Amino acid sequence: MKILVTGGAGYIGSVVTAQLLEAGHDVVVLDNLSTGHRDAVPHAATFVEGDVREAAPVLAEGVEAVIHFAARSVVPESMAHPQRYWHGNVGASLALLEAMRATGVNRIVFSSTAAVYGDPEEVPIPEDAAVRPGNPYGGSKAAIDAALTEHARMHSIGAVSLRYFNVAGAYERYGERHTTETHLIPIVLQVALGERATVSVFGDDYDTPDGTCVRDYIHVADLAEAHLLALANCTPGRHHIYNLGNGTGFSVQQVIEVCREVTGHPIPAVRAERRPGDPGVLVASSALAQAELGWQPRRSDLHQIVADAWAFHQTGTAASATPAGERP
Ligand SMILES: NC(=O)c1ccc[n+]([C@@H]2O[C@H](COP(=O)([O-])OP(=O)(O)OC[C@H]3O[C@@H](n4cnc5c(N)ncnc54)[C@H](O)[C@@H]3O)[C@@H](O)[C@H]2O)c1
Numbered sequence: 001m002k003i004l005v006t007g008g009a010g011y012i013g014s015v016v017t018a019q020l021l022e023a024g025h026d027v028v029v030l031d032n033l034s035t036g037h038r039d040a041v042p043h044a045a046t047f048v049e050g051d052v053r054e055a056a057p058v059l060a061e062g063v064e065a066v067i068h069f070a071a072r073s074v075v076p077e078s079m080a081h082p083q084r085y086w087h088g089n090v091g092a093s094l095a096l097l098e099a100m101r102a103t104g105v106n107r108i109v110f111s112s113t114a115a116v117y118g119d120p121e122e123v124p125i126p127e128d129a130a131v132r133p134g135n136p137y138g139g140s141k142a143a144i145d146a147a148l149t150e151h152a153r154m155h156s157i158g159a160v161s162l163r164y165f166n167v168a169g170a171y172e173r174y175g176e177r178h179t180t181e182t183h184l185i186p187i188v189l190q191v192a193l194g195e196r197a198t199v200s201v202f203g204d205d206y207d208t209p210d211g212t213c214v215r216d217y218i219h220v221a222d223l224a225e226a227h228l229l230a231l232a233n234c235t236p237g238r239h240h241i242y243n244l245g246n247g248t249g250f251s252v253q254q255v256i257e258v259c260r261e262v263t264g265h266p267i268p269a270v271r272a273e274r275r276p277g278d279p280g281v282l283v284a285s286s287a288l289a290q291a292e293l294g295w296q297p298r299r300s301d302l303h304q305i306v307a308d309a310w311a312f313h314q315t316g317t318a319a320s321a322t323p324a325g326e327r328p
């Protein structure tokens with residue numbers, strides 16, 4: 001299949017592009033390089049530098065399906081500049097859907113997020129939990145999910161929203177390298193690398209066993225595999241929504257401890273105020289993805305997730321990578 005991957009120069013998009021190529025698909029990456037890297041695009045993919053709003057000419061070149069990663073995704077930035085998220089995420093995604101209609105491309109897999117659930121009443125969180133985003137980033141993704149439901153019904157598009165929990169780890173030579181890093185695991189590893197003196201623990205008075213926030217960390221390679229399954233499950237006229245996580249929560253303190261074990265570095269941690277908008281506990285129920293997509297995470301051990309991220313930060317390649325010759 002010929003697939004357009006928006007945001008394929010980013011962290012998750014580059015991993016999915018690599019797996020699509022390994023599966024024999026033809027991939028075009030459309031990315032404006034705002035947070036992504038040209039050298040993260042696998043060699044066998046065609047790269048087009050540009051905005052998602054300019055997708056029509058690319059779609060018209062025989063594209064059969066879209067996997068849509070391109071977005072702004074820094075929660076604190078969304079609190080300070082919500083309009084960037086309405087224009088950059090909602091506006092750009094609506095333009096992409098319009099271009100798909102105009103060119104007759106009728107399948108899309110979309111990167112949604114656990115942030116649409118805000119502070120959930122029920123944990124593990126099922127897909128039918130209330131959508132109550134606690135920040136404009138989550139709000140923008142919830143709005144795109146709603147637009148996909150409408151487009152599926154009104155325009156016979158087949159859509160799948162994948163609601164990722166906390167993505168971490170690395171795959172082959174593809175990993176997380178954001179200039180503005182807010183995610184816990186890469187920040188902790190920057191301390192181990194000597195790039196930061198300490199890690200701040202945002203709040204130790206949550207209603208959790210050790211008082212720090214609990215999250216569900218999912219290996220990027222497992223997450224990526226769900227996109228290939230979702231693509232095969234895109235049914236015209238239907239919008240499916242699936243949570244993707246391991247179903248196990250780890251506290252911030254536990255994550256730091258695992259990073260100490262993996263890196264052998266003491267990783268000094270300091271207590272800091274709660275980060276505005278952070279829910280205490282986010283853990284996925286991925287039962288629906290397992291039942292309907294046949295998805296099964298295979299790299300659930302947090303040590304392996306951190307070991308892959310650590311190897312990537314040190315050498316540019318995941319610990320579990322296959323030999324160089326086999327990489328796309
Ligand atoms: N990383 C996570 O833990 C996580 C969790 C939930 C959801 N998500 C979602 O997954 C997707 C990918 O996240 P990521 O961590 O790989 O982010 P990333 O920033 O590494 O990748 C996003 C890519 O999209 C590109 N991009 C952004 N706006 C664009 C535009 N208007 N036109 C063209 N290209 C554009 C960027 O240059 C970048 O290469 C995002 O939609 C994000 O909201 C990520």
Ligand SMILES: O=c1ccn([C@@H]2O[C@H](COP(=O)(O)OP(=O)(O)O[C@H]3O[C@H](CO)[C@H](O)[C@H](O)[C@H]3O)[C@@H](O)[C@H]2O)c(=O)[nH]1
Pocket residue numbers: 073075113114115164165166167182183184185187199200201202203213214215252275278282
């Ligand atoms: O320096 C840091 C960074 C993070 N944290 C804490 O670590 C936990 C994880 O924080 P991340 O920033 O790594 O991830 P979030 O849970 O805030 O958000 C991520 O996962 C969400 C869903 O769970 C959304 O998908 C969102 O897009 C994505 O950034 C939070 O409790 C946060 O307060 C710290 O204590 N110190």
